[in-house]
Amino acid sequence: MKLKVVILSLSVFAYAGFTAQNIQNNPGSNHGNKFEQLGTILPTPNIYRAASGAPGHAYWQNRADYNITAYLDEDKRNLKGTETVTYYNNSPDELDYIWLQLDENEHSSIRNAGYDNSSVLRPSTTDQQLKVTELPVKDNGYGVTLEKVTDASGSPLKYTVNKTMMRIDLPKGLKKGEKFVFKVDWNYNISNRMKMGGRGGYENFPEDGNDLYTMAQWYPRMCVYSDFQGWQNHQFTGRGEFALVFGNYKVTMNVPADHIVGGTGECKNYDQVLTSDQLSRYRKAENASEPIEIVTLDEAKKAEKNHSKQRKTWVFEANDVRDFAWTSSRKFVWDGMRVTIPENNNKVMAMSFYPKESYGLYRKFSTKAVAHTIKTYSEFTIPYPYPVAQSVEAASGMEYPMICFNFGRTEKDGTYSEGTKNGMIGVIIHEVGHNFFPMIINSDERQWAWMDEGLNTFTEYLTEEKWDNKFPSKRGPAWTIVDYMKLPKDQLEPIMSNSENIVQYGPNAYSKPATGLNILRETIMGRELFDKAFKTYAKRWAFKHPEPADLFRTMEDASGEDLDWFWRGWFYGTDPVDIAIDKVTVATPNLETNPKAAEEIKYQVDKPLVNSFEDLSKIRNREDKNTTFYVDQDKEAQDFYYRYDRGQEKASTKEYTTKVDATLPLDAKDKEKFKNITAYQIDFVNKGGLVMPIILEFTFEDGSKLYDKSSAQIWRLNEQKVSKTYYFDKKLKSIQLDPMRETADIDTNNNLWTNNGSSGETSKFQLFKQKQEGAPVRGSSNGKVNPMQAAGKI
Template sequence: MKKISLLLFFPALLFAQENTTAVTPKQQGKYDTNKFSQMYDLLATPNMFRTASGAPGPAYYQQQADYKMDIELDDKNSKIMGSQTVTYSNNSPENLEYLWVQLDQNMRAKNSQSPLAENEKVSQKLTVGGFADKYLVEGPDRGFHIEYVKDAQGNPMSHTINQTMMRINLATPLKSGAKITFSIKWWYNINNYQKEGGRSGYELFEKEGNKLYVIAQFYPRMAVYNDVEGWQHMQFWGGGEFALPFGNFDVNFTAPADHVVDATGELTNRSEMFTAAQNKRYEKALKSFDEPVVIVTQEEAEAAEKGFSDQKKTWKFSAKYVRDFGIASSRKFIYDAMAVQLKDKVVMAESLYPKEANPLWGETSTKVVAHTLKSYSAHTFDYPYPKAVSVSAEDQGMEYPMICWNYGRPDENGVTSDRIKHGMTSVIIHEVGHTFFPMIVNSDERQWTWMDEGLNSFLEYLAEQELDPNYPSSRGPAKNIVPYMSGDQNFLEPIMSNSETIIQFGNNAYGKPAAGLNILRDVVMGHELFDHAFKTYANRWKFKHPTPEDFFRTMEDASAVDLDWFWRGWFYSTDYVDIGIKDVKQYYVSENPTAELKNVKIRKGRFGVEEGPFVYLIDGDHKEFQSSNKKGLEVAQMQPLVSYINENFSTDEKATIKKPKYFYEVEFNKPGGMIMPILVELTYEDGSKEEFKYPAQIWRKNNSSAKKVYATEKAIKKIQIDPKLLTADIDVTNNVWPKVVTKSKFD
């Protein structure tokens, strides 16, 4: 067979061959650095567990842990003891060789690694008590004391404790689809959280010696096992909070007989725990939708706190499909409640507080709880649990299913400053709101703080503004995050950073995500598209374990808005927004071309060239544009244009034709790295204003420069970018034309 040269069929090869040595590249090739690049390099690959749409896939699974507990509070010794039976269901497709259990109280144990991992410096001014606690007194005995771990037959189970995690070694692997039951007995000494810190513990009222307990992380809790990373058993260092599976709880809590107790779940022996009068008041509260009904009065609480009963009572709670359990107990508690009507059900809003919290709490707390349930339900899904409880615990702000602790009390004279009242209101909204995120939409707080704190701070802002349009919200408005965004880059990290590595925790995990979501809602997507997508995410992932990718993908999937540029910039980088006006040129209509314009060709179709007549827009600073005709011509004076209109437009169309007299070309630049829509406000000479919004895609072919042309009937007096401060622009000095010059006092 005759050999035929490839050059006959591919002559380009000859060209390439001939030029291989002659062509020298002028510069190196470049990688794709366009900020609109899709996020395949950052997001996990979709699979049968988690789909590309952001929804749970057909193979999605999650484990379940059910608890039966007997807990006792030793008030005199500030000690809590418990025995629990856990039934763990392995719904994963894998067999499990061992189980991991969280022992969060071990963060405060004497051998805890947490203090060793923190940097220290000498505090040169301390209270006497503070100095003694720090340097003279041996630390208290804290952390779990595990008395036993036994299987269902009562046999000891091998287990290994590694700081805040305990591995239970199984004799035989727990097969896929199987269950295992085991029991743990434990106790620990409760911390005074005001002295030692912590998300739970007790508050001591020194005058009378009473304690107010808010008890959480109090039992060995099953760790999460999922399709993303297997066991989530990162140590609890104190910053990253918790990842927990759902389950059913039956809890018997024994406390001094004069204590009032509330907890996660429904109280199943209410009639035994309260007096006949108190039960009657509760029945009234079930039908009171406008005002709280006081169930345990201040007089009753004051009488109880004068004695220290040696008797005991056991409160019985049952909670269905919750991820955690919290308890509040004290003889000081006043207790009120009211009913809340949601779309399809009635739930109870409740508050527990000592007399020191009145009149503020009696007037405010339960009503704020009710408002929060209504607001969050409207933006996500109807609150599914039977109640939501707000507990007054000074210096606290922490959440658990159906119950939370919140700070804020009046002074000794009962006077409350606006700062305290607003602070307390915000904390109650925030902590009650956490029942939605992450107690129901169950994200991994140990890994991603922003997925619960950031989303919740955003919804908190909406609830605050719905409560009062003039409410002084601290987080949410875009302008409030500017000081952080414009800060020293050495102390900033992307939102997508592990919880334990964040330097400015509040700004990074709360403030920046909340501001970003408001920007998406107000500027990028609009309320209708955003609200639908956000509600879709909440409903897809309620009672499940979402990841960041699930949120990002769902927001795009349900809105048809490409947001990769936003996630990439706002969540994965420390880029900031800074859009400015670089240049403004005014042009004038003329029938006479400049020398340069004479030779400009205008294409007609793919191959033709327009022959005219032409209209010329000439830069007012052009050397050939004489001052004598600086104003240029009006459209009505241009006979070729008038003739074109008469020949091509109907009478009705002519009536709507614009008659611009002024032509401006505005060049916007972007000193900041973060892409953002351009919001422009024009102010005309007569004082009237007009707003324009250009989508972020205006930057897609040039990430640093964009131009727009304005043809107006009135002269423009002022051009301003983002006049309402909706985009978190860190430098507004370049947002205005003509540039505002600030005179010094010496001018």
């Protein structure tokens, strides 16, 4: 239907920013600020949290066990549930009340958190987008309906609902070491998450009339009561995620008989809900090293056509988890295989659930990516402790213990773009990786989004690197954060900001902390020191509730590195890195050079999506004989794009022309003029404000190179300007600052000095205009013919 255009609109704008306080001890000076200890910025160590970053000798945390029964009404798209919760008070405090989260209220028009956004009048909109403002706001029928709240004996409990939170007043104080058992009956209308957004809900497939359900935040969940803030009962706005307690779960889900269910933990009654053939295939998959289809594509297609009116009940159990999520649909193909974690010999079922629309990608990659992820994360953090790890294709990206919802669908002809493939593998690694951060290392996502997203994105980057050395990671390498760091200060906020108040959420919560950790690993600490410290943090805080100071202190405690300057600048501030070579003073005449004209080169669209810049991690991984890459071992993972990236497949595309900037090579005669020692005083200026090591590549006339790195502490006595003097017995051709782009310097145009042969002081910035381009940004095909189609390959 053609849409009519009207002259009215309300447009939603972003959250207002929040700036964390970066206390300066000596703001009027050129020193004494960036290298001072964090001091009172961090909380005072105590018996619960030690100064080393480890849990204190009196550390405690509470616990909640759940017994839940759920009924999925597909016709009404309604979920009805009953839960019995046993809450254990291990704190030293007597509790008069407890708090629970009613996250589904965020979908309600009248019971949501009430975090309004700015809106403006746009010049045009469509009649379908236009909705007449109704005041007072009417109930849209979504959100939790509480039917009954009682104690273990069935006596009603007094409770209060405040938007997305519910307080239950206890009949008497709950003392240390005591437990309280209560029961809640509830129901809610399941939302169409493709239209209303959110993490849980259903997706409808009009072509076959079926739904795919992702049941998340679907039951009343206990809030965290902790030593560092008491009850974490901040409202759920839809962005800041969750703070949850560990416990044991038993969950039964009554669903249409032709649905396939995947959930947190292990199913205890496969013999009752699967056909004999499916059960036999599952038993084979338990010992398989390659994914086996438990529910086949043909079975899934047949199930789509018949909507059963019968019911089946699936029973799942999970221990030591902080949450429970599940999925249900008759559309699912289901495959699985066994994975052994070497560090603890844990035998894990890696599985995937996906509709036919995703078959061409998920059948090839999903379960293998799940297996690769839990094995690689186990190397860098702690051994994966759970019996199951699952990936569900649901056109989304969200994580829960042992199960996550991801995206990745092919075109109708079975082809896919390389961007879609890489995006799918990346999101599977990311969401499966969340099993470690924050499902096990259980940070408070509501307050500190970066503690799960940033740490997970960093470990995702390490895992992508070990999947394929050519994987085009967009988060992790220092050079990829530059565009964000260039933004004006009024568009930035520190990493240490509440998740609700971040404007640039992706870069702030994901990319910048991940990049910071990679800089620590590759440039500041070195891999050996960093990896030991990072594993120590993971081990210390597995199945516990860490805060930022626990990470900061552990990284220093386990490595012997004073990193307060780095946390202060990268996490508490918004200054970028921009270290410039201000001038070079030469004690002998400089060299003359002849400019080399700019060159034209040809390039094609839809070339292989490998990074144009070989970052430091890729080079080191390739040189390390102990590092192996998944795609080089598993021939099944070597699809069309694997060969295309390596020149084994060709696809015809239109050619374009671009220019390579002019260079200034040395004159050959000048190389012979001076054979005595030459002194070079290099003056650096800190234009960006954030201190970093000074990394130099010296290139001499004879083509040889030397490297030097001064630690960030070179700036400790003058945070604005420093100088370094070098004496060489041969002439320099150039000095390149940060040659591997490992510090996230936002302006590489001031990082190169080239010897032009003049005497005295030389300024690169006035005499040279050599420009260094970053790697091109590539995306999906956006409807264009992809290389796979052009080559006629599937």
